[in-house]
Amino acid sequence: EQTFAPVVPADEILNVPHRGASAYAPEHTIVSYELGQQMSGDYVEIDLQMTKDGELIAMHDDTLERTTGESGDVSAYTLAEIKQMDAGSWFNDTFPSLAQDYYEQLTIPTLEELFLHFGTGVRYYIEIKSPRENDGIEEKLLQMMDAHNISSKDVLIQSFSVRSLKNVQRLNEDISLVQLLRYDQKARMTKNELEAYKQYAIGIGANYEQLHEEYVHQVRQNGLELHAYTVNKKEDMHRLLDWGVTGIFTNYPDRLREVLEQR
Ligand code: G3P
Ligand code: CA
Structure with a gap:
């Protein structure tokens, strides 16, 4: 059996809805974010996309089909057009046992609406999606935070794009950044990679799915946080927490x- 150095204890274990x-x-409606807060979530977790007219909205996909039934890219529509779309019917159709009539009236929130709704009393964990296509998204995000007095200490910014995260750092070195990775095989990280991320x-x-105890310890021993996505079964949650x-x-x-x- 392999043995590892003791796990580094966390200051805080984050529950990220x-x-x-x-x-x-x-997903990505004020209702689901509210529910996340009621269920003791530590963050409002937002995937950020940009409309044709440069407005920031909360949406996971680059395309509208899955969550609105409309065709085409988010970036091909203005905010006014996107605001006409129904952000809830897909959920009722997909999960009939959880359907609510009022979900059909839900709209896609803008980042500004979310800052106005939740204000400074919550923390935000914001993912920059498709930064290549969404040129200038980092500047707009930081401007919106400034405009609504959202403190950088209450924000984590995440992205799969190294370039985008470094762009944020260049614009505001006080914001904490999380590098997203997706492993197709057993997770491993070289010393050079670790040093670069740090x-x-x-x-x-x-x-x-690809995490394992040795990897978790390696990341933690190098002083980095490790946030696992997207974990829905209690047995998996326990195992990952045991690992650290x-x-x-x-x-x-x-x-x-x-x-x-x-625990
Ligand atoms: O942001 C963490 C996780 O959500 C990344 O995957 O595709 O759900 O945004 P995705
Ligand atoms: Ca995400």
């Missing part, structure tokens, strides 16, 4: 709350 409490309500990021966000991850993205923040309370 993935796209809000998205198992229960349409230069700008406070942590790593990685798909949980410091945060979990989940569609079920209520389950993670129960797991954390049991």
Whole structure:
């Protein structure tokens, strides 16, 4: 049996409601974010996209089909057009046992609406999506934070794009950054990679399926946080927490709350 150096304890284990409490309500709507907060989520987790007219909205996909039924790219539509779209019917159709009539009236929120709605009393974990296509998205995000007095200490910014995260760092070195990674095979990281990530990021966000104890310890011993996505089963949550991850993205923040309370 392999032995590892003791796990580095976390200051805080983060319960991150993935796209809000998205198992229960349409993802990336004010309803799902509210539910995430009610279920003891530590963050409002937002995937950020940009409209044709340069407005920032909360949406995971680059295209509109899955969550609105409309065709084409987000970037091909103005905010006014996007605001006409129905962000909830897809959820009712997909999950009839959880359907609510009022979900059909839900709209896609802008980042500004979310800052106005949740204000400075919550923390935000914001993913910059498709930064190549969404040129200037980092500047707009930081301007919006400034305009609504959102403190950099209450924000984590995540991206799969190294370039985008470094862009944020160049614009505001006070914001904490998380490098997202997706492993197709057993997770591994070289010393050089670790050193490179440590230069700008406070942590790593990685798909949980390929994680293992040695990797978790390696990342933690190098002073980086490790947030696993997207973990929906309690047994997986327990295992990852035993290994020492410091945060979990989940569609079920209520389950993670129960797991954390049991430990
Ligand atoms: O942001 C962490 C995780 O959500 C990354 O995957 O595709 O769900 O945005 P995705
Ligand atoms: Ca995400």
